[in-house]
Amino acid sequence: MVDDKRRRLLDAALKVFAERGFHGTTVPEVAAAAGVATGTLYHYFEHKQQLVNEVYRDAKLRLRGTLLDGLPDPDLDKPGAAQAWFAELWRRLVTYARAEPYAFRFLEMQDHVEYLDAESRQIELATLTPMFSVAKRVHDRAGGPPTEVLLALVWGAFVGLVKASRLGYLRIDDAGLVEAGDIAWRLFEREATKAIKKPPKRG
Amino acid sequence: MVDDKRRRLLDAALKVFAERGFHGTTVPEVAAAAGVATGTLYHYFEHKQQLVNEVYRDAKLRLRGTLLDGLPDPDLDKPGAAQAWFAELWRRLVTYARAEPYAFRFLEMQDHVEYLDAESRQIELATLTPMFSVAKRVHDRAGGPPTEVLLALVWGAFVGLVKASRLGYLRIDDAGLVEAGDIAWRLFEREATKAIKKPPKRG
Amino acid sequence: MVDDKRRRLLDAALKVFAERGFHGTTVPEVAAAAGVATGTLYHYFEHKQQLVNEVYRDAKLRLRGTLLDGLPDPDLDKPGAAQAWFAELWRRLVTYARAEPYAFRFLEMQDHVEYLDAESRQIELATLTPMFSVAKRVHDRAGGPPTEVLLALVWGAFVGLVKASRLGYLRIDDAGLVEAGDIAWRLFEREATKAIKKPPKRG
Amino acid sequence: MVDDKRRRLLDAALKVFAERGFHGTTVPEVAAAAGVATGTLYHYFEHKQQLVNEVYRDAKLRLRGTLLDGLPDPDLDKPGAAQAWFAELWRRLVTYARAEPYAFRFLEMQDHVEYLDAESRQIELATLTPMFSVAKRVHDRAGGPPTEVLLALVWGAFVGLVKASRLGYLRIDDAGLVEAGDIAWRLFEREATKAIKKPPKRG
DNA sequence: AATGAATGAGTATTCATTCAT
DNA sequence: AATGAATGAATACTCATTCAT
Secondary structure, three states, rough: OHHHHHHHHHHHHHHHHHHHHHOOOOHHHHHHHOOOOHHHHHHHHHOHHHHHHHHHHHHHHHHHHHHHHHOOOOOOOOHHHHHHHHHHHHHHHHHHHHHOHHHHHHHHOHHHHHHOOHHHHHHHHHHHHHHHHHHHHHHHHHHHOOOOHHHHHHHHHHHHHHHHHHOOOOOOHHHHHHHHHHHHHHHHHHHHHHHHHOOOHHH | OOOHHHHHHHHHHHHHHHHHHHOOHHHHHHHHHHHEEEEEHHOOOOOOHHHHHHHHHHHHHHHHHHOOOOOOOOOOOOOOOOEEEHHHHHHHHHHHHHHHHHHHHHHHOOOOHOOHHHHHHHHHHHHHHHHHHHHHHHHHHHOOOHHHHHHHHHHHHHHHHHHHHHOOOOOOOOHHHHHHHHHHHHHHHHHHHHHOOOOHHHH | HHHHHHHHOOOOOOHHHHHHHHOOOOOHHHHHHHOOOOOHHHHOOHHHHHHHHHHHHHHHHHHHHHHOOOOOOOOOOOOOOOHHHHHHHHHHHHHHHOOOHHHHHOOOOOOOOOOOHHHHHHHHHHHHHHHHHHHHHHHHOOOOOOHHHHHHHHHHHHHHHHHHHOOOOOOOOOHHHHHHHHHHHHHHHHHHOOOOOOHHHOO | HHHHHHHHHHHHHHHHHHOOOOOOOHHHHHHHHHHHOOOOOHOOOHHHHHHHHHHHHHHHHHHHHHHHOOOOOOOOOOOOOHHHHHHHHHHHHHHHHOOOOOHHHHOOOOHHHHOOOOOHHHHOOOOOOHHHHHHHHHHOOOOOOHHHHHHHHHHHHHHHHHHHHHHOOOOOOOOHHHHHHHHHHHHHHHHHHHHHHHHHHHO
């Protein structure tokens, strides 16, 4: 019951923050969206800033869960394993963006830095690191641009797709989103292909 | 002289809006950043919202100029023309993002919709359309996913790169950014390649 | 058991009111200081204002008791009786101020008038009157300034001493406080002395 | 004109703080009492606490001026000089308490410590020290209780008089207040008298 | 045109009081 | 009786906008 109200507040806050941004959102607005009185919000969160941080962590941890829970590390010696791993991740991203559009939008906002605390930033890193280390292994076999660059391109591509969809620049269904993953894979492809086909040439 | 102040206000506003967002920015803050009194700002702009819109249009038009001025339409029958066109556009994007980091960041913010007026949205479209129509011609020869999807992926990839760089997730110089364009081209490549190699099949 | 909680609430309230004043004190603060839940406080007192009034009366009645219980009226025809009476009262004041520093401080606050009710004010008077009437008898034999003035000076002198001590402007022990009474007596002295030595000149 | 508003705010704040205390006073109340809008108050003072501190210093400095400006140190070898010095100080206190009843009341409030800053406390000391050092010289010739104790008694006596008068426990005019000074002098008298009469016994 | 003090509606936060458990 | 979560009016403070100079 207590947790119920806290949950409702987090969900309502996520939604309005995603729509209007942190500064564009009023505390009573959040409370109203959660169906509680303003004072009640302050029973659960010390101040607006603590609220955003908890909303952020909450959303980010769910993202992390969706992306990483039960995701096996690819056996990179098997042909196609890297691509399968990539496809699975992309599919999970699609799942998250579809299931939690507000969370996805909120997490991609630009002005977080200003109010996020150390704990929140720590979670950000904890989400990226596992993907990064696999990508790095895939990638190191090949050469080419730094892994960070590839990941930034891929992540950005996905975000761009979702954003364009939200703004109405394109209409896309889940199948379309998954298909787009095949295209995004090309960013990795040549490197990964080299990695598998040409290790002998390197030794 | 008069235009000088207006110019300074637009530049100052761009900077603080880019850093703190529309709602996170105070009108006196903008005035102070421009080195004028608050009242002066209201001589040049009716209200805060008109100010953002003019800042937006100003930045967007410069983006449009940087991207499109003197950019020839590619002769798609020549091999490599599409890729050259793409490379040139990417190079121009890099130029803009480097020369006007605040403008780039500001334009990519999420919460514009709320306060942009019709004129501003019109300019947004006017910027996209020319690129889109070329891309469409390149693309239609091939098939595959809708052009909108490809463009969203590419644009998002570029934004992701710049954002990751700003947030410190990667360190990249101009050469690196341009190189990344070669990778991004792969998103188009197969289609474009097909487009060039396989027109007989279509005709 | 029930009274125990009421007692604890009165004591806790006295303490925090003495330290932070009525308006500077929060009802939950009082409850917490008493070790009960906020709601419980409202079982014993209708509202904050009733609480202060009961605290006030409670402290004032104890002051009255300490000062007046068993205090014999002086036989003013005996030499030294007036001074002995004064010394005893002063000693009792010292006792109270030492035993109940919060109560003493609270009672001397300035802004009581605003929230005290008729009953509380009545008790204030009931405390002063007995001392006043004796003082008046001592004093009338002599002449000089009105008794009220003398009492105000003496009472103020004592309060000044305690206040200066609390604020750290001086360090004084019980013996010092009692000694100070000898000095304060001088405010009365000449008149009282005259009263005893010179009645013939008046008659 | 600017200073005029600041002045009005300080005066209005002094009045309402004196009447209702710091916590019992609302910022808009102060602004209204000064005849300005709430926002204007914040143009002159950062927050409520800075306001009280400036009010306090302002009142305290005027008290200090009234008490000490042009007050000559007594020549303690002249008979009657100490008493004359005392009488003059008392007369000045009366002047201040009459001319600035709100300031006097405000300064005597109990709960200052909580919000006064270092600068304000420094001024408190700077006001007391000069009187203290003269009193100490008067007093050291005699012996008896510490000077601090005598000063606390005298100051308290005066405050008691004013407070009793404000609360309606006595009615007193300026002449009465000055006369009361003669009585208060008795607190010092014996020592001072000894000091002048009996130095030989000490040497 | 330029200034920046002035305004007061608006926002974050607190707190006396209620009430379901 | 006791609890403490819930309420919403009240309060400190901010900020877009106006306007006298």
